[in-house]
Amino acid sequence: MTEYGRGQGSEPWHPQDPLYGDGGWGGQEAQQGHEPAYGGQQQHYPQQQQPQQYDQWGNPLDPYGQTQQHPQHPQQQQQHPQQQYGQQPYDNTGWATGTHPQAPYPGDPADPYGQQAAAYGDQQPDFYQTPDAYPPPEPPSRRRPEPEPETDWDPGPDQGEKDFFGGGNDDEDFDETGDKPGDEPGGRRGRGERRGRGGKGAKDKKSRNGCACLVVALVFAGGVAGVGYFGYQFYQDRFGSAPDFAGGGNGEQVTVTIPKGATGAVIGQELKRAGVVKSVDAFVAAQQRNPDGKSIQDGVYTLQQEMSADSAVELMLSDESRSNLIIAEGKRNADIYELIDQRLEVDEGTTAKIAEEDWKSLGLPEWAQNHDNVKDPLEGFLYPSSYPVTKGQKPKDVLKQMVARATERYEDMGVEKKAESLGLENPWQLITVASLVQAEGTSHDDFRKMAEVVYNRRKPGNPQTYGKLEFDSTYNYIKNQSKIDLTLEELRNYDNPYNTYYYRGLPPGPISNPGEDALKGALKPTDDGWYYFISLDGKTSKFTKTNAEHQKLVEEFNRSRNN
Template sequence: MTEYGRGQGSEPWHPEDPLYGDGGWGGQQAETGPQSPYGGQPQHYPEQPQQPQYGDWGTGEQAGYGQAQQQYQYDQQYAAQAHGHQQYPGQGDHQQQAQGYHQQQYDNGGWATDAHQQVSYPGDPADPYGQQSGAYGAGQPDYYGTPDAYPPPEPPGRRRAEPEPEPETDWDPGPDQGEHAFFAGGDDDDDGDEPRDRRSRDDKRGRGGKPKKRRNGMACLVVVLVFGGGIAGVGYFGYQFYQDRFGDAPDFAGDGNGQQVSVEIPKGADGYTIGRVLKAAGVVKSVDAFVSAQAGNPEGRTIQDGVYTLQKQMSADSAVELMLSPDSRDNLIIAEGKRNADIYRLIDKRLEVKEGTTAEVAKKDYKKLGLPAWAQNHPNVKDPLEGFLFPSSYGVSEGQKPEDVLKSMVQRATETYDKLGVEKKAESLGLEDPWQLVTVASLVQAEGTSHSDFRKMAEVVYNRMKPGNPQTNGMLEFDSTYNYIKNQSKIDLSLSELRNYDNPYNTYFHKGLPPGPIDNPGEDAVKGALNPTDDGWYYFISLDGKTSKFTKTNAEHQKLVDQFNASRNN
C-alpha cells in the first residue's frame, strides 16, 4: 500500500472515500458498497441487518456498516472543522453540499481547501478510528486505539482518587482509623478497604455524609467482659458438674437445731421425692445427701407416707433414723376392720374440732367425696361411706378440713378396689354387684382372726348364702352384724336376743347379706373375698381369740362350741 504523507492538514485520498468519487457529495457510492462513515474496520457481523444512522438526511444513500474496506489508515478523519462545522457523509444533496462548502480538489496526495476547509487533526496510522468526533455526539473524543485508552499503570502516589461510587445508605459504619473493624464496630466488609477507598469514603462523608464517630475502648472492654464472663461461667458449671458427680453431697452435721417442723410424705414417694420434701422444709441440706443416707440404712426403704415431726438442719443420717422411729410418726393410722363411727371420732380429735363434726360432714356430703357410681343409692344403708375409709396411714394435722381427709380415704379405697378387680369379678362369684363384694370382705374382716383365715371365711359366707344349703338354709347368723347395728363389740350374746331383733343388718333375723359393709376391710380381706377356698366349709369358731377352726357340719361345729364353753366355765 502506498504511504501518503501528511501535509498541511490534508488527508490522503482513497478511491472508496465516501466524500469523493462518482456522485460527489450526493451521488452514488463506489461499486464496493456503502462505506462506514467513520472509515473504521469492517463490521464483524455482516449478516446482521443494517440500521439507518441518523435517519434519511438527504437524497443520497447513507454510508452503512459492514462494508469491507482496504487496510488503509487515515492520518486524520472527520476532524473539527475550521469554522466549527462537522461534515457528515451523505448529508443533503450535491447542490446543498456545494453551497455549504467549496469544491475540494485533490492536489499532490492531499486535500486543498479554502478558508472554509475542514482542519484536520493529526491521527495515528494504527488507529482505524483516529480521533474522530463521536458518531452519536459531537465533542466527545474517542480514546479507543490511542495511547490514552490503555495508559501504563501509574505509581500509587500519582494515581487520582476516583473510587467507585458507594451505595447511599442511612447506616454509618463509623470511621476506620487503622483498628480492626470488629473492635471499631464496623462491618466485616470494611476489612478489605484499601487506603484509597477509605480516603474516598471520608471525602464523601465530608461532602455531606454523617460526621465521623469518635472511637473509644468501650467495645474492647465489652468484648473482654463477655469472654471473661463466659469462661467464668464454664468454670463454675464445670465445678458444679464435678461436685454433683464425684464430690460429697452437701449435708448438715448433728441431730438438728432444736426447731421442730412437720412434713407430710405423699403416698408412693421414692427417696428423691422424700428428699425434696425434707429439703424444702429445711430438714436436710441436699436431696442427694438424704438419698445416699437412705440407701445406706438397711431399713431405709421402709419409710412410709404420712406426717413426721422432725427438726431443721439435721444430718441426712439422723433424718433417716428418726423417720424410721415411731417417735417421729404423726400420722392418723386407720386399722383394718375399723368402723366409720370410730374413724370420725379419730379425725375430729386430730383436727381439734368439735366431736361429731366429721360425722355430720360425711352424712351431708357423702356424694361429693368421690364414691364410685356402683357404691351409691343402696337402700337401708346405715352409712354410705362404710367400707370406703380405707385402712392405711394418713397425714392429718390441725388446720385441715374434715372433707379433705375423708376424700383422701375414699380415694385410697376406690383405687385399691379398682386395682384388685372388685367391679369385674363380682358377678363371677354369684353376687349382684361390687357393693355386695365389699360387704362380703367386711364380714371376712370382722369374723376372721388372722390373714390365713380370710379365704376359708369367705367360703363360709358364700356357702351359707346358698338358698337351699342343708346346713343354714341361707342364714349367715354372724354376731358381727348384730354388734354393728348395736354399735358394740360383744362376744357373749344369747340366741334369744339375736333372733328376736328385727333389723336389716341382723343376719340372725334376715337371710343373706346385710344392706352394706359393716366395717372397712383391708386389702388381704378383699383378696380373700375375691378368691375363696373350695373345701366345703360352713362353720367356724375361735377358741383362743387368735385363730379359727373350720368345720363342714353342724355336728362338728357343736363339739367345738361345747369345748369353748367348758373352757370358760359356762
C-alpha cells in the first residue's frame, strides 16, 4: 500500500527508544489514513500508552492537538494550513512542537476486537493524557548516555552470601498453595518477617546452627587430642623409659640370626621382630648399661620370647644361647663338610658332593683357581669363624658364605700383594704356607718361627734338607689321618704330590684352613735361621738350626715317651 493507503503502518515504538515521542511518520500516517483530523473518534487500547504532547511554548495539547490554555493564533493557521492534515511545525532544533496523537496499532493479543469496538463508538478513557503524565522528551543533543551495566554488583549478605553458621539458603520450601511456610494465605511475607517468627524455617536454622557448632567442637576436640598424643610421645621419647618386658621370658624358644657387623639398633630390631624384646630402645639402653654388651657377636642365638632387655643381653653374652656353627682354626674341609651336614640335618656326604661338583660357582678369587694336582679346591677357603647356620638352609649357601669370609680376610691382610716379596709365586702358595704353619705349630708363639722353617727348607740349595719340607702333616692330610708315630720308611716311600718327604717344595695346595695368627706368621716370619723344630710336651715347640741339635732333642723326646 502507498503512504496514503490503509496499511497498519510501522510497529509502535517502545518508550525506551531514543526517538520515542517524535511524531514523524506516526502523526502523518494516522491522518493520511483517512481518520478525521478533528473531532474524530480515537481508538484506544487498554495496554497502549501515549505520551503527553506540548506546543512550542511548552503548553500541553489536548487529545485533538489544540492548546489547552492558549488559543492557537490565526496567523499560524494561515501560515500552516496543512496542519489540519497532520503536519506539525518544528522548532529550530528540528523537533516537533505539537504532535497529533498517533493512531493506535492493532496488535494487542488481549483484545482482538479493539478496532471493532472503536468502530461502534466504544470509547475508552486515556488515563495518560494528563499534563503531568510524562515530561516532554529531550532533544537528541541533550540526552544523557545510558548508564553502563555494573559488573561488580554485590547481591548483599541475604542474596549472594551464605552464613556459615546460619546455613542460609534462598531455595526455601513452598506449600501446596504456592506460599512459603508461615505466610498468610494468598500472600508472602518479607524475609525479615519470616526470620522474626518461630516457624519451620527458624527451627531448621537452629538445627543447622547446632550441627555446625557440633562439627567445630569435634574438630577442635580432635586437634586437642592429637596435640596431646604427640606431646605425650615427645615426652616419652625424651624423658620416659622405653617399653620393656619383665623377667627372663615366657618359655617359648626362638632362634634369632644376628648378621655380621650388626649394631645395637640392628640387633634390637631382630630381637623385637622375633618377639624377644618389647622395644629397640630398651635393648640399646640395656646394651649400653652392660660393660660387655658391645661384644655381642654375629651368629645364631637361641632365646625366649618376652624377655626383658637386660636378661636378653646377658644371655647373648653367654655361650649357652649361641648356636652358631663354629669353624676352628686348622680344620680340614672334610671335617667341615660333616659339621655342615649335621647342622642342616641333611644326608651325610651332601655338602662334600656339592663342594666337589660346584666349587667353581662358590666365589673363589681368580688366583685360587686352576691349580694342578689339588685334592680339594676349597681347602684353605672355609675360613675359621662363627657362622649362623640353621636347619632349612642350603649347603651351597653356607659354603658361599664361608668362601666370601675367607676372600674378604685375605684381601684385608694383603696376601696378594705380599706373596712376591716373600719369594712365592702367587697368593695361593702363601695360603699353603699358612696352612702348614697352622698344622705344625703348637701355639701362637710358634707361628713366626714355623713360617721361617718353611721358607728356609723350601730353598733348593739349603744344606740341611736340600729343598724338602719333610712335614708329617702333609702325609697325614693326603691320608686323611692325624698320626704322630710315623716311620721314615713309610714317609719316604709314598708317592704323592702332597707327601713332602717324597717331593721337594710346597704341596699343591693348602692342607687346612689357617686362622688369622697363622696368616700373620706366614706374612711376617722370623729371620733367625731356624730349620728344625720338635715339641716335647705337645704344647710348645723347640727350634734348632742344625740337624745335630735336632737329633739331641729327638733322643730326649724318645726317652720321655719310654718312661
